[in-house]
Amino acid sequence: MWKYAMNYGVLLGGFWVFKYIFLMASGALKNFDPDSYLADFLLYLNLYLLPIITLSLFYVLLKRFRDNVLKGSINYIQCILFGTLLFFFAALIEAVIRYIHLKFFDPQLLLPHEKGWLEILLQTTFSREWLESQRETY
Numbered sequence: 001m002w003k004y005a006m007n008y009g010v011l012l013g014g015f016w017v018f019k020y021i022f023l024m025a026s027g028a029l030k031n032f033d034p035d036s037y038l039a040d041f042l043l044y045l046n047l048y049l050l051p052i053i054t055l056s057l058f059y060v061l062l063k064r065f066r067d068n069v070l071k072g073s074i075n076y077i078q079c080i081l082f083g084t085l086l087f088f089f090a091a092l093i094e095a096v097i098r099y100i101h102l103k104f105f106d107p108q109l110l111l112p113h114e115k116g117w118l119e120i121l122l123q124t125t126f127s128r129e130w131l132e133s134q135r136e137t138y
Helices: 002-032 037-068 076-105 107-123 128-137
Strands: none
16 A cells, blocks of 8 residues: 555646646746736646646546555545655655755745744743744853
């Protein structure tokens, strides 16, 4: 089961990489031209149509696993386990692509979010001195 979950996870992960690149392209178009209908259309596709394709691809891969490996019979536990492993391996592939994007291509993308978290921490019970010492430690 692990072998097939890994192999099929590569297919689903590849689709998710395509979906992520699609999302970044629509965001870049939106930043370049805020009134772009193409950017709105690409964002609409990414938010509404591509998740449906993800579920359809999951169904096809699960059916292929049932027919080719289990000879046409699958129980509930096998279905849940295979689906969990499939999405786990697909998420690993997408996580690598997101890390590469955020680390090497666009590190400034997370900068506003990091500033927001620092302000939230300052409003809580932590002292500024403690936060500065933690920043120097890490």
